[in-house]
Amino acid sequence: MHLVEFDGSFAGWRQAARRLLHEGIAPHAITWRSGNEAPGLFDAAQASVPATAASARVRIPRQLLDELEAAARFRVADRWSLLYRILWRVAKGDVAARLAGDIDGSELHKRLKAVRREAHHLHAFLRFRPCQSEACGAEFVAWFEPAHDILASASLHFAERMGRHRWLIATPDGAVFWDGQQLQEQRPCPPAWRALAEQPVDEGQALWLAYYGSTFNPARLNRSVLESNLPVRFWRHLPEGPLIPQLMSQARAGAQRDGQAAAVARQAGKRIRAGVSGNADPDRPD
Incomplete structure (x- = not known):
C-alpha cells in the first residue's frame, strides 16, 4: 500500500492527488492520512508501491474540482479516498463517475447535498450576541456545532450581512473572526474564544x-x-x-x-361581531 500523508486541507490533498495521478497510482493502492488523524495499526508496515508508467498531462473539468472541494467538507472516514477514486476514473475517461446514477457519483451527490444543508443550518440557526469583552476585538460572538467542515466557506454569508461589524464564530474544531475587511480562520479554536462564544452576556435575551x-x-x-x-x-x-x-x-x-x-x-380586548367589516363601527346599530 502507498501511505499518503498531507495536512488535511483540500489544497494539500489536491497537490498529492495530482502527483499520484501523474505517477499512475490507482485508488485501491492508496491509504490517505491527514495531519489530524492518528496513525493506523498497520501504517508502519506500509510501503510505497512502484509507480506504473507515467500518464500524459491530465485535464480535469473545473466544475469537478469545485464539486470535490465541496464534498471534502463532508466528515467521514473515507472522504479523501472517494474523491481520489472519482478523480482517477474521470481522468481515465469514465465521466460517469461524477453522475448521480453511478455508485461513486451517487455518494458524491449525497455528500454535496449534506454539505449544502449544513451551510443552510449555519445561516438559519446561528445566533450572534453582543460581546462584552474587548479581549478578542469582536463586537458579536456566536457558538455553533456543525456536522461538517463548512465554517470557513459558509460564514462569509455573515460578512455581507453585517457589514464592517467585527464578529467571531467558534466551534469545537475551529473558529473564524471577521475584522470588518477579511476573514481569519484558526484551528483549533483558541480556548479564550470558545469561552466567550459558549457563554456570552446578552442583556436582551x-x-x-x-x-x-x-x-x-x-x-x-x-x-x-x-x-x-x-x-x-x-x-x-x-x-x-x-x-x-x-x-x-x-x-x-x-x-x-x-x-x-x-x-x-388572557389579555382583555375588543370583540368584533361576526359579519361586521373591519372598517365598520362595531358599536353602531344596524
Missing part, C-alpha cells in the same frame, strides 16, 4: 424569550415538521431552545384550542 413565547402559535404546531426544519441538535444553543419543549408540552395539553400563548389569550 429576556425580551427575546418573552417575544418568542407570546408569538408561538400552538394551534399550528406540527412536531415532525418542526423537528425536520429545526433539528433537535440545535435547540440547546438557541436562546429560545429551552422554551420549545415547554411550549410543545402546553400545546399537547390543550393550548392548541386557543391558537395563541396563554398569557396573550
